[in-house]
Amino acid sequence: MAQERASAPLAGSIALSEVAHVSNLARLGLTPPELEKLAAQLDVIVAAVGKLSSADTSSVEATAQVGGLRNVTRADVVSPGLSAEEALANATAKAAGFLRVPAIQ
């Protein structure tokens, strides 16, 4: 999975194992039939976007942001944000002013 493919042409396809890996990274919780269906669809889409490999991008830099803005800052002045209560208002599980979640393991 971590093989360097920077200079290789786009594979133009995506394997089920790769779909399983990235959807696991994205914590999507997909079932095996859902994964298979998704992999089949993504294979088609990845093949289509593989077209990008034939564009000549040798003369340009990547566009990170279209407006050309740089280093937009504000004065380092503390101002009120949300109260703890407001910040927790939409959480389903709370305790003592904290968010409550199951343990990692």
Added chain:
Amino acid sequence: MTLLEEPIRELGRRLREREISAVELAEEALARAKELDPTLGAFLRVTPELALEAAAVADLRLQEDPAGAPILCGIPVAYKDVVCTEGVETTAGSQILRGFVPPYSATVVDRLSALGVVPLGKLNCDEFAMGSSNENSAYQLTRNPWDPERVAGGSSGGSAVAVAARLACVTLGSDTGGSIRLPASFSGVVGVKPTYGRVSRYGLIAFASSLDQIGPLAKTVEDAALVLTAIAGQDPRDSTSVVAPVDGFLGELRAGVKGLRLGIPKEYLEVGLDPGVRAVFEQSIRMLEGLGAVTQEVSLPTTEYALSAYYVIAPAEVSSNLARMDGVRFGPGFAGATTLKEAYEQARHEGFGEEVRRRVTLGTYALSSGYYDAYYLRAQKVRTLVAQDFDLAFAQVDAIISPTAPTAAFRLGERTADPLAMYATDVLTLPANLAGISGISVPAGFAAGLPVGLQVLGPYLGESTCFRVAQSLETEARIWDRLPPLAVAPA
């Protein structure tokens, strides 16, 4: 037939001359939504108390100082459900935000509220603004008021339909790859995608941060210009918003198109245009030429790669933006999960629909180690080429015109099994998002009884030129006041 058929200035006149009150106007809008929206599905929630409260306040303001009250005072508006409204449930059309009540309002909402608008409610959209037909909403279907068996367009489908069916005077939508312009074209209304950075994204539930813009949908070009003037302008809370004057949109509106150079991109005519759409487009060209515009062919050679670049960049950005949808700080929770990973997976599995899963997976893949250079970085370079194409074209012409979409509204369910076919709906709109330039869709005619929009693209910060061309066409075509069948009676 209904007050909601009148443009803003006319309503403003009637309000100030006390022919009508803002409360009456609000009551009429609410009554129309009650009668017509069960069929149309534009609103996810209507907020009658808030509307009537705001209308009463607007009436006082109009009575006290008719000349000084803002032009939008008392005007009924509604917001796409990706725009945060304090105290009013905001779902982005997704189950993962069911019950989410924002603790703050988006800047655009604050700005319009300060002017005295009457907020009618929140509008249906594709889930997290991902889609071209509004069929990806996790809540309900939105039907096209010109033909209820057809899509309204997306992802701002509810916003377009609310205006088309005269349920609201103006609405706000968001446009990332065409999500304002496309439903505007399919539903027969005006829709504006401002230049990236024109309008603050603070309070917009993010889809693709480098592409998203909030913009107005309205019956007339002038109404859209009035609202854009109100919501545009630098916002310290959005570091991507730009400093640029906002007073120019209305001044040039009726300057006409005499001597204006309009470019027609040859690549846009090669995408398989429906013959009815082509005919309307050609008629628009003749109308604009008849008014003194000069048209010429231009070339945007990177067009063939734009769709691919967009469908790498947008999913990549959304995979990052939707990482915060974890069911912890907001969302339906994760009852029964015993580990944190399970909790996230349960919330996201239950909360995300198919299109979201598709794009998050695709985006994560495009950004992952080993693939980042080949996909995301390469797509961002193609993006530079797309922007350069437009720069070169705008050195030769003042504005670019094209059909907004290759077809008119397609049937419900027609493209849902084929993601690529659905994505191709945006082929003419998404390049403008990649380049960050301004664009507008204005009703240009009909094909087999369905609306067809003309897209006008302007250079970076060039909305005034777009408005000017759109206004000329609107005045000449004289179709803006035609009502769809479902604006008159429910199906």
